[in-house]
Amino acid sequence: MTNQVIEFAPFHLSPNKTEADLLExxxxxxxxxxxxxxxxxxxSLVKHADGAYADIVVWANDSASKKAVAAAGDHAAGQAYFSLLDSAREHQPRKAGAMEFFQVVGTYG
Structure with a gap:
């Protein structure tokens, strides 16, 4: 058994930002x-056919995930990354039980 935690963070880009901006x-x-x-x-950074993105992050444990989430917004690189997200547009929940497919646009680690 593992204590790993998977963080699924869906989002949309701000209207004036490009995928190139996001990848940088x-x-x-x-x-x-x-x-x-x-x-x-x-x-992994993934993209849905409808234009939505998601970060899928694997953490060693729950404590690490919570510490990272708390610290990311205070870090200059985190602030720059999060500034590209459309905070006015809420993520629409996906239909329960429906399979969905995302294209991987970046893999790290």
Whole structure:
């Protein structure tokens, strides 16, 4: 049995931002924050056909995930990454039991 935790964080890009902007900020966030964060295992940035994105992050345990979430918004690279997200547009919950497919646009770790 493992204590790993999977964080699924869906989002949409702000209307004036591009996927290239996202990938650049994602690399920076990875290199400057996540790679050095204790308990980080791996991360995939994925894109749905409808234009939604999601970060799928695997943490060694619940404690590591909670510490990272609390610290990410205070880090310059985290702030730059999160500034690209459309905070006015809420993620629509997916239909329960429905299979969905995402294209991987970045893998880290």
């Amino acid at each position: 900020a994602s690399e920076r966030f990875q290199n400057e924050f996540l790679d050095g964060f204790e308990g980080f295992v791996r991360r």
